[in-house]
Amino acid sequence: MGRGVRVLITNDDGIDSPGLHALARGARDHGWDVVVAAPEREASGTSAGLTAAEDDRRVRVTRQELPGLPDVPGFAVAAHPGLIALVAAQGAFGDPPDVVLSGVNRGANVGRAVLHSGTVGAALTASINGARAMAVSLDVPLGEGAEHHWDAAVAVAARLFDRLAALPPGAVLNLNVPNRPGVDEPKRASLAEFGAVQSRVKDTDDGSIDLTSVLVEGDLPPGSDAALLAQGHPTVTPLRSVSEDTGLDL
Template sequence: MRVLITNDDGIDSPGLAALARGAVAHGWTTVVAAPARESSGTSAGLTAAEDDRRVQVERRELPGLPDVPAYAVAAHPAFIALVASQGAFGDPPDVVLSGVNRGANVGRAVLHSGTVGAALTAAVNGARAMAVSLDVGLELAEPHHWDTAVAVASTLFDRLAALPVGAVLNLNVPDRAEVGAPVRAALAEFGAVRTRIKDSDDGTIALAAILVEDELEPGTDAALLAGGRPTVTPLRSVGEDPDVEVSL
C-alpha cells in the first residue's frame, strides 16, 4: 500500500513523525506532506494559493525517517490531500493517514477539524483514510504519548486497507502509556473541551478552550474517551441523502 501522512498541526509536529514511522514499520510505502505551519480548524478548506496561483513546497527530513520523502506545503491539509490524489507527491496514495493530532477530535465538531477534513477529502478522491488524534486535553505542553496513539492506529491499518475506497475512520486515543483496544463509538453532540468566545471588545475576537461540565452522553466517542478508552468512528463523507424529500 502507498500511504500519505498529513496533519493540521504542521510539518514539525512530533505526532506527524510518529505516525509516519508507524506506517513505515508496517511495511507501507510512505510519503509525508503536511502544512508548513499550524492549520488547525481549517476543515476541508482549500485556501492556499498565492496571487500567482502557485503553492510553495519545501523538501524536509523528519526525525528517524531519512529515507521517507517529506514536504512542507504552504497550504491547508485538505488541499494537500486533494493534490496528492492528483500525483503532486508521486503516485496517488491508496491510504491517507491524518495526524497524530494534538488534541481529540470527537463529536459533531469533527466537521471543523483540519485533521478530519484531510481524511474526508482523501476519501472523495480515491483513497481510504483515517484521522488519528491524541486526547491531550488542555495540557498542550510535551511530552505526550504519541507512540500509544500510533500503536492503537497500527492495529487498524490492515482493516483500513481492506475497506472500500471512500471509507473514513476517526480514531481518538487517550494520552496514556497503555490503553486497551479501540471500541466503536457514536459521535457525541459535543466533546469534553469546547471553544468559547473570551472577549471581543477591541475589534478582535479572542477564543478560549474550556472543559465542559455537562455530563457526556454514555456510549459516545466523547464519553468513552473521557473514560480512558480509545474510540473509532466510521464517518460518512459527502454524498446524497436519500431520506430527504424535496418537492420541486
C-alpha cells in the first residue's frame, strides 16, 4: 500500500485531546490522507459501544478546526468511538479508511482490560469492517501534573505505520508507550491477564458505588505488555477481534 493511504484518526478522550491532534499530525506528516472524527466529549471506557446522542434518529456531527492541522478535516461527533469507526467504514466522512489510528490515549491500555477501552474498541470495530487499525496509548501515571509526552508516543507509532498498512485488512495492533522522551523500538508483548493499575470498589455505604484506581502489588507476568511497559519499554500486541471459537466442543 503506497503513500496515498486514507486514514481515520479517532479516540475516546474527545475531539479536544492533544493526543488526538499529535497523532493526526504524525499521520499527515507521514504523507497519509488524514481525516479526524472523534467524540465531541470524553468517551473513555465505552469499549466498542455504538451509543450516540440522536436527534430525530440523526447523529450530530460538527466540523471543527484542529490546532496545527488547517488542512485536515475535523469532525466532532456526538457518539462513542466504536460508532464513529463503524460509520466511517460506511463513508460517513468521505471514502472508507484503509487505516484507523485510535489515540493517543491518555493512559495505558494493557492486559485483558483492553476489552473495556473505547480506544481499543474503535480499532477492533474498524478491523471487522475491513480496515487495518492501531490503538495508541501513552502510559501517563496516576495523579495530576505529569507532563504528557505525546510526540514520543507518535514517534513510536510512526515506526509502525508502514508495517501496519502492509498487513492484511482486519489486522489490529495495540501499542503502549512509556511517558518519557526518546523511547526505543516497541517490543512485541503478550496480553497480560491484568494491568499494573486496576479499578476497585471503594465504598457502597450510601447506596452508590465508589470506584478508585489502585496499583497492583506483586510481579506482573514476564513478557506481558503490562510487565514490559512497567520496565520502560514500548509494547505492541497484535489483537484478534470477535471470531468463533472452533476449538470448543459442545
